[in-house]
Amino acid sequence: xxxxxxxxxxxxxxxxxxxxxxxxxxxxxxxxxxxxxxxxxxxxxxxxxxxxxxxxxxxxxxxxxxxxxxxxxxxxxxxxxxxxxxxxxxxxxxxxxxxxxxxxxxxxxxxxxxxxxxxxxxxxxxxxxxxxxxxxxxxxxxxxxxxxxxxxxxxxxxxxxxxxxxxxxxxxxxxxxxxxxxxxxxxxxxxxxxxxxxxxxxxxxxxxxxxxxxxxxxxxxxxxxxxxxxxxxxxxxxxxxxxxxxxxxxxxxxxxxxxxxxxxxxxxxxxxxxxxxxxxxxxxxxxxxxxxxxxxxxxxxxxxxxxxxxxxxxxxxxxxxxxxxxxxxxxxxxxxxxxxxxxxxxxxxxxxxxxxxxxxxxxxxxxxxxxxxxxxxxxxxxxxxxxxxxxxxxxxxxxxxxxxxxxxxxxxxxxxxxxxxxxxxxxxxxxxxxxxxxxxxxxxxxxxxxxxxxxxxxxxxxxxxxxxxxxxxxxxxxxxxxxxxxxxxxxxxxxxxxxxxxxxxxxxxxxxxxxxxxxxxxxxxxxxxxxxxxxxxxxxxxxxxxxxxxxxxxxxxxxxxxxxxxxxxxxxxxxxxxxxxxxxxxxxxx
Amino acid sequence: xxxxxxxxxxxxxxxxxxxxxxxxxxxxxxxxxxxxxxxxxxxxxxxxxxxxxxxxxxxxxxxxxxxxxxxxxxxxxxxxxxxxxxxxxxxxxxxxxxxxxxxxxxxxxxxxxxxxxxxxxxxxxxxxxxxxxxxxxxxxxxxxxxxxxxxxxxxxxxxxxxxxxxxxxxxxxxxxxxxxxxxxxxxxxxxxxxxxxxxxxxxxxxxxxxxxxxxxxxxxxx
Numbered sequence: 001x002x003x004x005x006x007x008x009x010x011x012x013x014x015x016x017x018x019x020x021x022x023x024x025x026x027x028x029x030x031x032x033x034x035x036x037x038x039x040x041x042x043x044x045x046x047x048x049x050x051x052x053x054x055x056x057x058x059x060x061x062x063x064x065x066x067x068x069x070x071x072x073x074x075x076x077x078x079x080x081x082x083x084x085x086x087x088x089x090x091x092x093x094x095x096x097x098x099x100x101x102x103x104x105x106x107x108x109x110x111x112x113x114x115x116x117x118x119x120x121x122x123x124x125x126x127x128x129x130x131x132x133x134x135x136x137x138x139x140x141x142x143x144x145x146x147x148x149x150x151x152x153x154x155x156x157x158x159x160x161x162x163x164x165x166x167x168x169x170x171x172x173x174x175x176x177x178x179x180x181x182x183x184x185x186x187x188x189x190x191x192x193x194x195x196x197x198x199x200x201x202x203x204x205x206x207x208x209x210x211x212x213x214x215x216x217x218x219x220x221x222x223x224x225x226x227x228x229x230x231x232x233x234x235x236x237x238x239x240x241x242x243x244x245x246x247x248x249x250x251x252x253x254x255x256x257x258x259x260x261x262x263x264x265x266x267x268x269x270x271x272x273x274x275x276x277x278x279x280x281x282x283x284x285x286x287x288x289x290x291x292x293x294x295x296x297x298x299x300x301x302x303x304x305x306x307x308x309x310x311x312x313x314x315x316x317x318x319x320x321x322x323x324x325x326x327x328x329x330x331x332x333x334x335x336x337x338x339x340x341x342x343x344x345x346x347x348x349x350x351x352x353x354x355x356x357x358x359x360x361x362x363x364x365x366x367x368x369x370x371x372x373x374x375x376x377x378x379x380x381x382x383x384x385x386x387x388x389x390x391x392x393x394x395x396x397x398x399x400x401x402x403x404x405x406x407x408x409x410x411x412x413x414x415x416x417x418x419x420x421x422x423x424x425x426x427x428x429x430x431x432x433x434x435x436x437x438x439x440x441x442x443x444x445x446x447x448x449x450x451x452x453x454x455x456x457x458x459x460x461x462x463x464x465x466x467x468x469x470x471x472x473x474x475x476x477x478x479x480x481x482x483x484x485x486x487x488x489x490x491x492x493x494x495x496x497x498x499x500x501x502x503x504x505x506x507x508x509x510x511x512x513x514x515x516x517x518x519x520x521x522x523x524x525x526x527x528x529x530x531x532x533x534x535x536x537x538x539x540x541x542x543x544x545x546x547x548x549x550x551x552x553x554x555x556x557x558x559x560x561x562x563x564x565x566x567x568x569x570x571x572x573x574x575x576x577x578x579x580x581x582x583x584x585x586x587x588x589x590x
Numbered sequence: 591x592x593x594x595x596x597x598x599x600x601x602x603x604x605x606x607x608x609x610x611x612x613x614x615x616x617x618x619x620x621x622x623x624x625x626x627x628x629x630x631x632x633x634x635x636x637x638x639x640x641x642x643x644x645x646x647x648x649x650x651x652x653x654x655x656x657x658x659x660x661x662x663x664x665x666x667x668x669x670x671x672x673x674x675x676x677x678x679x680x681x682x683x684x685x686x687x688x689x690x691x692x693x694x695x696x697x698x699x700x701x702x703x704x705x706x707x708x709x710x711x712x713x714x715x716x717x718x719x720x721x722x723x724x725x726x727x728x729x730x731x732x733x734x735x736x737x738x739x740x741x742x743x744x745x746x747x748x749x750x751x752x753x754x755x756x757x758x759x760x761x762x763x764x765x766x767x768x769x770x771x772x773x774x775x776x777x778x779x780x781x782x783x784x785x786x787x788x789x790x791x792x793x794x795x796x797x798x799x800x801x802x803x804x805x806x807x808x809x810x811x812x
Contacts, residue, residue: 085783092780123723160780166757167740167782173697175783266756299635301643306654330743332753332761339672347665350657356624358648358658365630367643370636378632385624387619396613396667397675398606401748402595405743422675430631469595474777477786482775484596560643565685567642571614577791 019543027137030128030543034136035115036436039429041143045102047510048147049463050132050503052095059495063478063489067571076155086175088157088477096161096181097284100283101190102143104417107425108286109137109194113201113225115436119534120222122210122552122572124544127203136198138203140189149182156533157183157327160475162276165257165268169249184247190238191467198229198236204230210533212552216310218302219430219532219556223310224289227317228282235278242271273324281320285313286331287424288355291377295359295429296557297530298374300567303557305358311572312351314564319348329400338397345395353387356381366578367560367567371528372446374428379454383419387412390465405475408468414461426450426509433513436538439520442512449508456502463495504584532556600771601709601751601766601780601792603672612670616663624750648728684764688730695755696738700775706808707801717811721790723775726800730766742780746792752778 012395058067066081077087112130119126122555126132131236143488149156154177159168161205163183203220205226246268248254255261257268288309296303301486303309325333332438359381368374390407390412391397403409426449472485526535533552550572558569598604636641677683690711693701699720706715711754725731735744737757742764743754753763775790 058634072603085786089780089783089785116705126612158783164741164779169781171741173782174742264758266759299643300637302645302647304646305648305653308648330752332756334761335676338679339675343668344677346668347661350660354653354657354658358654360624360631361649361652363628363635365644365646366631366635367638367641368632368636378628382625384630386645389621392617392664393610393613393669394610396671398671398678399610399613401678401752402606402747402751405745419766461598470592471596471745471774471776473776475780479786481787482774482776482789483772485768487592560645562645 023435024274026070027133029116029125029133030146031114031126031129031132031527032436032545034132035111035113037136038110038114038139039436041108041139042103042106043513044512045098045143046107049095049098049103050506052091052098054090054500054503055083056091056095057496057499059088059477060479061208061493063480068271075472077392077571077573079482083477085477086155086158088158089174089475090150090156090176090179092475093157093163093183094146097146097157097187098498099417100279101187104196104283104421105279108141108283108421109201109225109228110136110197112221112286112290113197115432116221116534117204117225118208119398119541119545120532120535120556121208121213122546122550123204123208124546124549126200128200130526131196132200133457135200137194138193140185140195144193144195145189146186147184147263149179149186150281152178152182155179155223162272163246163268164272165249165265166259167510169246169257171250181247181250184243184250188240188247191236191243192489193369194232194236198232201225202231210552213533213571214552216307217552219289220292220306220313221286222310224285224287224292224313227313228285229284229316231278231285231320235275235282237281238271239275239383240273242268266328266331266333269328270324273327274328275319277324278317278320280416281316282423285317287421288313290424290428290431291359291380291555292362293532294373294377294431295362295381297431297528298371299363299379300559301362302365302555302559303358304361304364305354306555306557308354308583309358312354316348317345318346319351326400326580329397330404333522335397342395342397346392349388349392354506356385356388363493372441372443373427373431373528375447375450376423376430376487377429379450380420380423380427383423383457385413385416386462387420390415403468404469405473406468407464407472407474410474411461411464411468412441415566416463418461419457423453431528432534433516433538434523434538435534435541437517438523439516439519440456440523440527441520445508445512449505449512452505452508453502456498456505460490460495460502463491467491467495495526526570529566531568531570533571536570596747598748598750599768600746600751601768602674602678603748603750609667609671609674620663631714647666665691668694675795678764681762684732684762685766688732688764689725689730691725693733693735693744693755694738695744695777696736697740697782698777698788700788700790702745702790703811704804704807707805715808715812717808719807721775723790723792724800724803725767725792725794726797727767727770727794729797730764732762735761737764740781741779742777742781742788745778746773747776748773748792754779759800770794770796770799782785 156179158174158176167174185386207389255263257263257265285373323345326345328438329338382387430441430446525539552571559568560570694701701718701720703718705711735755737755742755749765750764753761773792775792777788
């Protein structure tokens with residue numbers, strides 16, 4: 001029934017596109033436009049988040065030195081160019097907040113779940129296109145509110161992206177007044193946007209798959225985004241609930257998290273991390289999907305262990321719910337709980353390892369083409385491994401006693417979210433750019449950007465493991481007063497210089513993106529000779545996507561099949577009716 | 591610049607460092623295997639004219655092996671870690687006859703309450719010192735901590751000790767110094783504008799020196 005309706009919808013939509021400019025590009029219900037709107041918004045936040053990190057690195061590389069031109073940021077932030085501790089705390093808080101909630105999460109989910117899911121399942125649009133539009137237009141005020149927080153008296157939120165009360169709840173403790181409230185409200189509103197998106201993604205995958213698109217013929221990005229959407233649907237309400245209580249503590253004088261009013265600070269931590277650990281997987285599972293897609297395409301070889309890959313994603317998603325306590329080993333939580341959470345955390349490393357081995361298995365005996373998206377995907381595997389291994393140190397409760405809240409954790413999260421997620425995002429943008437905009441990104445610039453980012457990323461973040469080993473606490477404005485840290489000046493300076501080069505390298509990507517948007521080489525419908533359904537549609541696909549609802553005959557990773565003429569076999573290509581083999585001649589005398 | 595961890599001066603610090611080393615060896619070996627395989631495959635199976643990838647969808651036995659081997663390694667690490675962890679953090683397993691101290695943290699200072707010469711807390715000869723932690727060498731110290739305002743985290747890098755101090759709760763740690771000297775006390779949890787300078791000094795005395803210091807300070811305070 002769904003299929004019939006979809007066919008009619010498609011035929012109608014392709015008939016004639018007479019929507020006004022506003023309906024087409026601004027208040028659009030087309031999943032592709034909404035995905036692209038999320039893309040521009042989250043790339044903007046990625047730049048802002050990066051700039052905040054550059055300011056942080058100034059203070060850490062050259063503590064207390066005036067930043068040339070820094071005085072322009074104002075007396076309340078950098079008087080005479082010298083950073084104030086309150087501004088530093090806001091920078092740390094907002095770098096984490098913007099990158100996690102407004103850059104990486106929407107880049108992975110808002111952009112690609114929107115853009116890819118209907119195309120990969122062979123549907124004309126999302127199940128609820130208007131809800132989808134509302135999802136984007138709910139994220140916009142959340143973003144504006146978050147940016148507005150920078151300009152209120154008292155400065156922006158300064159209690160860390162984890163916003164632990166009582167610091168985040170009581171202005172007298174943090175010195176931050178309205179900024180903290182802006183932060184809380186913005187994240188609450190953003191949560192509604194994520195929820196509206198996730199119900200849409202889930203419904204679309206369940207109900208709108210084209211004929212023949214069985215569950216185990218879904219491409220890995222769609223699988224990963226589907227499972228991620230379930231995590232979002234279940235995790236965000238917990239955060240929203242916790243945030244509403246925090247908001248009450250901040251503005252109504254309640255005391256849910258404040259002991260002097262009968263509350264419990266650890267309640268926030270349990271609620272926050274009960275959301276927060278699934279959130280960590282929300283930030284990496286889609287990346288697993290993109291990388292699987294790109295590696296199989298680059299290696300011209302079926303994805304190794306497709307079923308194992310799907311099961312691994314599902315197991316990580318499930319186990320992600322029972323590991324939150326590993327953020328709280330030193331919080332004063334019962335140490336028996338610490339031992340339990342350590343065991344579950346160690347277990348979650350297993351499906352993660354399975355994924356890495358399956359990527360290697362895909363490369364094994366492949367025919368590897370090093371196109372730019374492939375380089376980003378390989379870079380992802382090489383560096384995500386480091387982020388995974390550093391997680392094992394932190395999972396071990398006794399070792400965590402020393403490493404908790406040090407730069408080792410900062411190194412770990414950046415290997416996962418930058419070396420991991422962001423590399424996958426670079427790869428995914430480059431890979432699907434021709435589909436989105438009908439033009440190719442420049443390959444050579446992409447390869448140079450990859451190489452320089454790979455080098456400067458490692459020079460920036462690998463030494464942070466050593467800062468952590470030396471005992472340097474995170475979120476610390478000035479470490480030079482500590483006897484055991486004073487010697488870390490040169491290493492911090494080195495990291496800061498590397499970070500500036502890393503940031504400068506990103507201009508290549510931005511330039512390539514903008515230039516290719518206007519002047520890039522025209523793309524064919526299927527420039528990567530790939531199998532999944534989005535490549536069966538024109539580049540860019542029209543409103544309604546497919547001229548005719550495609551029929552699916554096989555899985556998405558049929559590369560180098562022996563009976564195919566080319567080294568790929570699209571999901572919607574009807575099987576060739578080969579003549580039946582001639583009957584064996586009957587041996588004489590038989 | 592010194593590489594690796596700061597010098598260890600607590601009785602159990604060596605155990606923590608050895609678990610760190612164990613994990614380092616295991617993960618370094620796995621890291622080398624993965625990265626070498628990755629680089630080898632990239633070179634060996636790079637595209638050549640006329641080449642075709644092998645049409646392989648997976649390998650059941652390989653999947654089982656690379657699920658079971660990490661499981662065994664991680665089970666070993668979890669088992670090794672649990673033993674040490676409970677010994678360090680379960681108050682019912684803390685050493686007896688420890689020197690009892692109390693710390694009250696507030697923005698941005700550590701207030702340490704010491705027993706006077708009678709060796710007991712909550713007697714009139716108790717005294718308080720701000721941002722100065724004094725203790726005797728070779729004797730277990732047990733600290734009960736409370737916070738006035740926000741969450742702080744009691745961090746002694748050279749002792750491998752870290753424990754959050756939470757308002758409305760009492761948290762406890764123990765440690766035992768193996769040598770005399772001056773060490774660092776820092777705050778590891780973002781606690782506000784002055785978080786970065788919420789530090790104190792740790793002085794480890796010989797038993798006799800500590801007693802002398804204790805008598806002297808108690809007298810000065812009374």
